[in-house]
Amino acid sequence: MAQPVIIAVPKGRILEEALPLLASVGILPEAAFSDESSRALSFATNQPGISLIRVRAFDVATFVAHGAAQLGIVGSDVLMEFDYSELYAPVDLGIGRCRLSIAEPVDLASRDDPRSWSHVRVATKYPNLTRKHFEARGVQAECVKLNGAMELAPKLGLSSRIVDLVSSGKTLKENGLVEVEVITEVSARLIVNRAAFKTRAAEVAPLVDGFRRAAGGKHAA
Incomplete structure (x- = not known):
């Protein structure tokens, strides 16, 4: 069975604004994701081939850069701080400003x-x-x-x-x-692991396009 595409999302303020974008792309997390008493960090979604992990904002970039997650949502401040060459940031999501x-x-x-x-x-x-x-x-x-x-x-x-x-x-x-x-x-950006963008293009590219449409077609600067 193929491994799911993992999307890393940050805890806190950006996540609240990111949930409507995820929904626009057709990704709805399982009920436990909204359970404030839950200590779970990994969640299934309504898409069998997509799961979410919820981690600290600074860790989103690290998980995606090292290929533990294929995509992520993170502030441009974090990208500038770490400057990982393994990351591609194709979409400015226009949230978390x-x-x-x-x-x-x-x-x-x-x-x-x-x-x-x-x-x-x-x-x-x-x-x-x-x-x-x-x-x-x-x-x-x-x-x-x-x-x-x-x-x-x-x-x-x-x-x-x-x-x-x-x-x-x-x-x-x-x-x-x-x-x-x-x-x-x-502002928050959609980030993609560069290797995954090539090796799993059939799964990853449509998600990137979906987020771009959801964000109003904005390319990252």
């Missing part, structure tokens, strides 16, 4: 000029992307890797600034921080 920004305490921002930076200490979940951004500006960045609670770093003296995803800006405001620079706009 936000931005990756540099933020600092309000009192620092009131007397700070980003153009004068030569060395910065930054707390972030995106050390590679952050370093590249600052290097392009000739700024040396010392990155402190955190996986969450980024907003606490300046308050507790871990770093003077943070680089994190921003949507409404409410979390920054509530923690006394303000956006001072946008690094990149972010």
Whole structure:
């Protein structure tokens, strides 16, 4: 029996927006997928040849890059951070829109000029992307890797600034921080394992076309 095509989807905000897209492509997960008390990570769908795995957003790219899943849905921020050569990102799904920004305490921002930076200490979940951004500006960045609670770093003296995803800006405001620079706009992409795109084209290509139609025909930039 042929192995199912596995689609990796991220937990959290993007998943809520991705479910209608999956439905548009004709993929409906089994009931357990919506059971908040379930600890299952792998799920069947109404399509016998397609299953879903639900993992952390950063892990979606890793599962697909290494061929454990053939397709995935993940933010462009994750793709930029890992820059896996094994991944092909053919469709901008137009969901999960936000931005990756540099933020600092309000009192620092009131007397700070980003153009004068030569060395910065930054707390972030995106050390590679952050370093590249600052290097392009000739700024040396010392990155402190955190996986969450980024907003606490300046308050507790871990770093003077943070680089994190921003949507409404409410979390920054509530923690006394303000956006001072946008690094990149972010949206979710459909990603495909390059090898699977060739070896399982008959199964994978129609799914890519289906997601492209569901997303309004947008190709990834």
